[in-house]
Amino acid sequence: MGTFKHFYHKNYDERLSIISNFADLNNQEVDEFANSKNQKNNSLIENYITDYSLPEGIAVNFIINGFNKVAPMVTEEPSVIAAASNGARMFSKSDGLHAKVISHNLTGQIIIKTDNYNLLYGYVKNHYAELLRTANNAHKSIIDHGGGAKKIHVRKLDEHYCSLDLFVDVAEAMGANIINSMLEALASFISTNHNENILMSILSNYSIDSLVRVTGKVPFAQLGKNGISGENVAKKIVEASHIAQIDPYRAATHNKGIMNGIDAFVMAMGNDWRAVESGVHAYASRNGSYQGLSKFTIEDGALFGEMTIPLSLGFVGGATKVLPKVKVNQKIAKVQSKNELMQMAAAVGLSQNLAALKALVTEGIQKGHMNLQLKSLAMSAGANDEELAHVVDKLRQLANPNLQDAQTIIKKLRK
Numbered sequence: 001m002g003t004f005k006h007f008y009h010k011n012y013d014e015r016l017s018i019i020s021n022f023a024d025l026n027n028q029e030v031d032e033f034a035n036s037k038n039q040k041n042n043s044l045i046e047n048y049i050t051d052y053s054l055p056e057g058i059a060v061n062f063i064i065n066g067f068n069k070v071a072p073m074v075t076e077e078p079s080v081i082a083a084a085s086n087g088a089r090m091f092s093k094s095d096g097l098h099a100k101v102i103s104h105n106l107t108g109q110i111i112i113k114t115d116n117y118n119l120l121y122g123y124v125k126n127h128y129a130e131l132l133r134t135a136n137n138a139h140k141s142i143i144d145h146g147g148g149a150k151k152i153h154v155r156k157l158d159e160h161y162c163s164l165d166l167f168v169d170v171a172e173a174m175g176a177n178i179i180n181s182m183l184e185a186l187a188s189f190i191s192t193n194h195n196e197n198i199l200m201s202i203l204s205n206y207s208i209d210s211l212v213r214v215t216g217k218v219p220f221a222q223l224g225k226n227g228i229s230g231e232n233v234a235k236k237i238v239e240a241s242h243i244a245q246i247d248p249y250r251a252a253t254h255n256k257g258i259m260n261g262i263d264a265f266v267m268a269m270g271n272d273w274r275a276v277e278s279g280v281h282a283y284a285s286r287n288g289s290y291q292g293l294s295k296f297t298i299e300d301g302a303l304f305g306e307m308t309i310p311l312s313l314g315f316v317g318g319a320t321k322v323l324p325k326v327k328v329n330q331k332i333a334k335v336q337s338k339n340e341l342m343q344m345a346a347a348v349g350l351s352q353n354l355a356a357l358k359a360l361v362t363e364g365i366q367k368g369h370m371n372l373q374l375k376s377l378a379m380s381a382g383a384n385d386e387e388l389a390h391v392v393d394k395l396r397q398l399a400n401p402n403l404q405d406a407q408t409i410i411k412k413l414r415k
């Protein structure tokens, strides 16, 4: 399209003007974009037009591995932070959440077109140390940081393709660039020295070698609601987690609740939430059908929650370096390493899940959300900070309040 020819060569003002003409934006709409521009981000992404901001809040009440913690969360969903804090509070009434990193290696693959799996397998076996060395030579500094390529597997995909899987400890980094450089160097070595036909080399987001496990107990006394005893609520939560194991329809929503917390925390920590999402959902399907990630059981007279998930996160590098709020968020969360980041993300996810399940099996999700939903309705209708409480009050008195009701209330108030 002529209008966008060499768009990426234009300077900021030219780009904004092209977009404004293309979409027929009025002055107010152009200002909305121009006023939020950040010169630094102009070179962070291609064709930069504005900063798109999301609210950040702090979920409280966490005890993780014996330490009091709070979790910065970036989300646009009104109920998420309240629910995470509520879940964390319930776990804190025993001895809090316990989280342990099982492994934190990145996985990458070289896809090789070959009909002879045995030959490739034999080559890798006989040259194992040399292949690992070749991978490490592509990013030598990782060894100084305590990491490096750890193991290689060869997997037969079908009659014509194999995957050579490389597992790399990328230390505190997210590591996408590190592992991709290693894979490309290794692929080129294998193609030259063993005459293999390489299709491609790339990290895998199926991060099965980067697992964290979180557990926590909730005393029955924390769970009673709406005349249902704590023990009975606990039993219903156990049933709800069972349903997420046997029904993919429910599992998807169950896991969405967990990811409400994890994504929001991962975003606040400047990490790649798309990578986390794809890894987690692939892991949820590892048994052949899509299942809930967490499980609740009753143990020693309390509700016991557990979850093991893959989380491929980075404490340094990437966006953690570029987005200035990330360093502050790391300080607020009191995380000082990749392991602590993984532990906290998992703890936030399980707390989020507990709060959702408790609400679902007792009063339902709508009641708890109502106040927040009315607030966001009032805000969408244009209520300002001073008007908000009054508009929400009036909306609560209506049977099925909608946007038009909110607008009418605001109009009356402003008369």
Ligand code: MEV
Residues within 6 Å of the ligand: 077, 253, 254, 255, 256, 257, 258, 260, 356, 357, 360, 365
């Ligand atoms: C809403 O964003 C998340 C829930 O649907 C999660 C769940 O159903 O477990 C409440």
